[in-house]
Amino acid sequence: MQLDVECLNKKYRGGVHALRDVNIVLEPGVLGLLGPNGAGKSTLMRILATITKATTGRVLWNKADIARDPDALRNVLGYLPQDFGVYPNLSAVEFLEYLAAVKGIGAAAARKRIGELLELVNLADVAKRPLGGYSGGMRQRVGIAQALLNDPQLLIVDEPTAGLDPEERVRFRNLLAELSGQRIVILSTHIVSDIEAVASSIAILARGELLAHGSPEELLATVSGKVWELTVPTAEFAELRNHRLVTSMAHRSDGVHARIVSGAAPATAARPVEASIEDAYLLALATRRNASSRAAA
Amino acid sequence: MNAVSVIFSVARADFLERIRSYSFLATLLAAIYLGYAAATGKVVMSLDEYRGVYTAGWIGLMVALVTTTFVSLIGFYIVKNAVERDRFTRVGQILAATPLSKPAYMLGKFLSNFAVLASIVLVLALGAVAMFFVAAEDPHFRLWALLSPFILIALPAMALTAALALFFENVRFLRGGFGNVVWFFGWGFAIGLPDILKMPRLDPLGLIGAMNSLVPIARELIPGYKNGIALTVAGGHAKIAENLHFAGISWNSESVLLRLVWVGVAIIFTLFAAAIFDRFDEARSWFPAGATKEPKNSAAVAETTPEAAAVPELRKFTQVHLTPLDRTTDSGGFVRIFRAELRLALQGNRWWWYVVAAGLIVAQMALPLGAARGPALQFAWLWPTLLWSSLGARESRFATRQILFSCANILPRQLLACWLAGVSSALLMSGVVFTRLLLARDASAVLALLAGAAFVPSLGLALGIVSGSSKFFEGFYTALWYVGPLNHSPGLDFTGASNGPRTLHYAAIYALLAVTLLGIAYIARSCQLRDA
Numbered sequence: 010m011q012l013d014v015e016c017l018n019k020k021y022r023g024g025v026h027a028l029r030d031v032n033i034v035l036e037p038g039v040l041g042l043l044g045p046n047g048a049g050k051s052t053l054m055r056i057l058a059t060i061t062k063a064t065t066g067r068v069l070w071n072k073a074d075i076a077r078d079p080d081a082l083r084n085v086l087g088y089l090p091q092d093f094g095v096y097p098n099l100s101a102v103e104f105l106e107y108l109a110a111v112k113g114i115g116a117a118a119a120r121k122r123i124g125e126l127l128e129l130v131n132l133a134d135v136a137k138r139p140l141g142g143y144s145g146g147m148r149q150r151v152g153i154a155q156a157l158l159n160d161p162q163l164l165i166v167d168e169p170t171a172g173l174d175p176e177e178r179v180r181f182r183n184l185l186a187e188l189s190g191q192r193i194v195i196l197s198t199h200i201v202s203d204i205e206a207v208a209s210s211i212a213i214l215a216r217g218e219l220l221a222h223g224s225p226e227e228l229l230a231t232v233s234g235k236v237w238e239l240t241v242p243t244a245e246f247a248e249l250r251n252h253r254l255v256t257s258m259a260h261r262s263d264g265v266h267a268r269i270v271s272g273a274a275p276a277t278a279a280r281p282v283e284a285s286i287e288d289a290y291l292l293a294l295a296t297r298r299n300a301s302s303r304a305a306a
Numbered sequence: 307m308n309a310v311s312v313i314f315s316v317a318r319a320d321f322l323e324r325i326r327s328y329s330f331l332a333t334l335l336a337a338i339y340l341g342y343a344a345a346t347g348k349v350v351m352s353l354d355e356y357r358g359v360y361t362a363g364w365i366g367l368m369v370a371l372v373t374t375t376f377v378s379l380i381g382f383y384i385v386k387n388a389v390e391r392d393r394f395t396r397v398g399q400i401l402a403a404t405p406l407s408k409p410a411y412m413l414g415k416f417l418s419n420f421a422v423l424a425s426i427v428l429v430l431a432l433g434a435v436a437m438f439f440v441a442a443e444d445p446h447f448r449l450w451a452l453l454s455p456f457i458l459i460a461l462p463a464m465a466l467t468a469a470l471a472l473f474f475e476n477v478r479f480l481r482g483g484f485g486n487v488v489w490f491f492g493w494g495f496a497i498g499l500p501d502i503l504k505m506p507r508l509d510p511l512g513l514i515g516a517m518n519s520l521v522p523i524a525r526e527l528i529p530g531y532k533n534g535i536a537l538t539v540a541g542g543h544a545k546i547a548e549n550l551h552f553a554g555i556s557w558n559s560e561s562v563l564l565r566l567v568w569v570g571v572a573i574i575f576t577l578f579a580a581a582i583f584d585r586f587d588e589a590r591s592w593f594p595a596g597a598t599k600e601p602k603n604s605a606a607v608a609e610t611t612p613e614a615a616a617v618p619e620l621r622k623f624t625q626v627h628l629t630p631l632d633r634t635t636d637s638g639g640f641v642r643i644f645r646a647e648l649r650l651a652l653q654g655n656r657w658w659w660y661v662v663a664a665g666l667i668v669a670q671m672a673l674p675l676g677a678a679r680g681p682a683l684q685f686a687w688l689w690p691t692l693l694w695s696s697l698g699a700r701e702s703r704f705a706t707r708q709i710l711f712s713c714a715n716i717l718p719r720q721l722l723a724c725w726l727a728g729v730s731s732a733l734l735m736s737g738v739v740f741t742r743l744l745l746a747r748d749a750s751a752v753l754a755l756l757a758g759a760a761f762v763p764s765l766g767l768a769l770g771i772v773s774g775s776s777k778f779f780e781g782f783y784t785a786l787w788y789v790g791p792l793n794h795s796p797g798l799d800f801t802g803a804s805n806g807p808r809t810l811h812y813a814a815i816y817a818l819l820a821v822t823l824l825g826i827a828y829i830a831r832s833c834q835l836r837d838a
Contacts, residue, residue, distance in 0.1 A: 055708075058708075058712045059711075059712055060708055060711060060712055060837075061836075061837045062836060062837060079714075080714040080715055083712060083713055083714035083715075083716075084714040086712055086714075088708070088709065088712040090708040090709065092705065092708075093705055093706065093708055093709050094704040094705025094706050095704065095706065096650060096653075096700070096704050096706065097704070098653040098654040099649075099650065099653060103646075103649065103653075106642075106646060107643075107646035107649075107650065108709065108710075108713070109642075110639060110642035110643040110645075110646050111643055111646075111710060111713045111716060111719070111720055112713045112714065113639050113713075113714060113715065114631065114639075115632065115639070116642060118631055118632045121629060122628075122629070122631060125627075125628050125629060126628070129628065152709075155709060157628070159631060160628070160630060160631035
């Protein structure tokens with residue numbers, strides 16, 4: 010199975026260019042989609058989920074254009090939108106039965122699947138209560154269950170861990186890792202550690218452009234040998250931050266422990282440390298920002 | 307910031323949010339059409355078969371009465387979403403955490419509601435001015451005579467409408483479709499209130515007071531005049547009473563005060579709405595939930611079951627082996643979607659809803675066929691209004707569009723199942739009359755009933771999908787039901803009972819309308835699917 014995104018552009022009314030010439034080829038595994046707010050992540054996911062159409066460019070699912078035949082993809086698609094609702098008077102079982110019918114899943118298979126999914130997301134005990142009484146995290150778990158209903162070959166999850174507590178988050182990302190073997194999973198989130206934990210490839214979007222796409226190792230290579238840790242007095246930290254890309258910091262009794270991405274050692278006292286995906290992500294964004302500033306100047 | 311600034315800020319934000327929506331544009335276009343109708347003489351006020359000479363006073367009063375009547379009825383549905391919007395957009399959660407007081411919030415919303423309705427009145431007042439210059443038969447331009455009915459009749463009525471819309475929004479059982487139906491009948495009752503209670507001062511819409519200033523003149527100048535007064539918008543013809551030069555309502559301090567009292571009543575209703583406002587905390591609502599019976603603390607119960615508390619490891623997602631899905635066994639898929647749609651349509655109704663529905667069905671058995679086809683059938687097709695109004699709007703209302711629209715073959719399967727759920731409920735509610743007509747071999751009546759049963763859900767589906775709201779159907783259908791079946795207007799009675807020898811003719815028209823509306827629903831849903 011393969012998903013090809015070719016030269017994808019999306020312009021909204023009012024001239025907002027949400028996606029610019031995005032090209033990407035996906036095969037089974039988890040793609041982690043990273044980007045700041047307004048980068049175009051949700052737009053890309055909505056196009057891939059056949060919810061909206063690209064202005065130009067195309068998306069091919071196993072070589073078939075999804076704009077021409079969206080149902081070919083929809084039959085094997087699981088989609089968890091960032092914002093979604095439920096019918097408050099239906100129970101979780103009834104809601105999932107409804108969606109199973111709409112997704113064309115046979116009655117017996119649906120019953121079995123719904124039972125398993127409700128066990129999986131730990132809602133079996135409250136499966137017959139109206140959804141209107143569920144907490145935000147419980148509704149999110151219902152959303153996750155519906156996305157997995159049809160055993161999708163393409164699973165698109167947009168900010169899936171929003172509303173989940175840390176325990177739920179860890180469990181869910183483990184689940185994604187388990188599911189990824191024979192399917193393509195696209196995971197969009199702001200939480201870099203989630204992507205670092207499960208993604209087999211990572212794409213970075215900013216202002217609608219694809220800044221980078223590759224394996225975690227390839228992304229780490231872009232920042233390898235460029236990450237330093239330096240302890241500076243609190244009074245000097247502001248100066249350091251103005252001139253260096255500081256990816257993290259921690260106040261300690263001996264000063265501020267800063268993590269810096271820099272081609273050369275920022276100071277003689279700086280120690281090289283192991284690079285992380287977050288360092289690579291922030292470097293990609295900073296490089297894009299600098300290029301834009303230079304172009305504007 | 308002082309209280310006045312806060313109220314103004316709330317009103318301004320709400321008003322701007324409203325006027326930048328397509329629905330406001332549509333509302334203004336409708337108002338402009340009414341204004342155009344006024345300016346081109348399609349609005350007619352007649353006293354029996356006569357009308358007065360078109361003076362500034364006559365034109366002003368006529369257009370103001372039409373404005374007051376229509377805008378107070380329809381405007382309620384337009385503005386009854388000020389609090390709901392904050393609830394839906396979750397802005398209310400942010401507001402609830404600020405020092406904003408409930409009266410300030412509610413007065414701001416009241417001003418916004420009033421501003422929306424007043425802008426419609428303004429358009430129609432300009433229409434009246436245009437009508438004067440186009441169609442006046444007495445060239446004396448008296449600005450006060452022309453505009454005072456808008457200021458003293460229409461605007462106080464708009465203030466009351468604005469406040470009552472807020473009141474309805476804050477009483478939980480009046481917040482939804484039930485409240486919309488209650489408003490329609492309550493409004494009709496309010497028009498007749500002065501006559502019913504024999505209290506001419508209890509005249510919220512100002513219609514009786516206006517008529518009282520006209521009727522004595524008509525009695526004097528029109529021979530054989532019998533107190534009748536009629537307003538028509540679609541155009542009508544009336545003989546001109548050449549000597550009736552109405553100079554306008556002669557306002558005195560008492561009549562002005564009587565109108566301004568209604569502004570005071572509106573403010574009292576607004577403050578009462580503020581008192582019962584739950585500040586976006588459903589648990590604090592004064593009036594308990596009607597339709598949605600939520601389990602008590604179900605979330606908390608589920609999160610802290612004894613087993614969950616006893617086991618320290620991560621339990622939120624359990625280790626379950628998911629069986630690969632057998633994709634080959636989707637027999638009876640459509641039937642299950644239909645069943646699910648029917649369940650969705652019916653769920654949320656309380657037990658008494660079913661009791662009344664059963665009573666209406668039993669009444670169709672117990673009454674003679676004429677009465678069964680009359681009042682029993684009429685109310686049997688009014689009772690499921692809220693069921694039909696949710697048909698196409700549910701996906702927008704509950705934000706399930708993205709999930710649903712990413713499913714394969716959603717169109718036409720889900721749409722058809724949804725429509726069939728609506729048709730089934732219409733047939734169920736009229737099943738006894740249908741069977742009795744079949745046994746009586748009244749083919750045209752049977753066909754008329756079938757056409758009506760197809761037409762009503764088609765209307766609900768189309769209006770729901772196009773507008774994304776259930777309000778339009780609730781307002782329109784209730785009005786149609788009132789004019790058609792209840793008042794036995796031939797052609798408008800979609801049950802077919804009042805259509806006499808042309809029953810088959812109108813049945814064909816309603817069947818055609820049903821198909822057209824279904825087509826509109828299909829096209830609108832296709833557009834939504836392309837860009838949800």
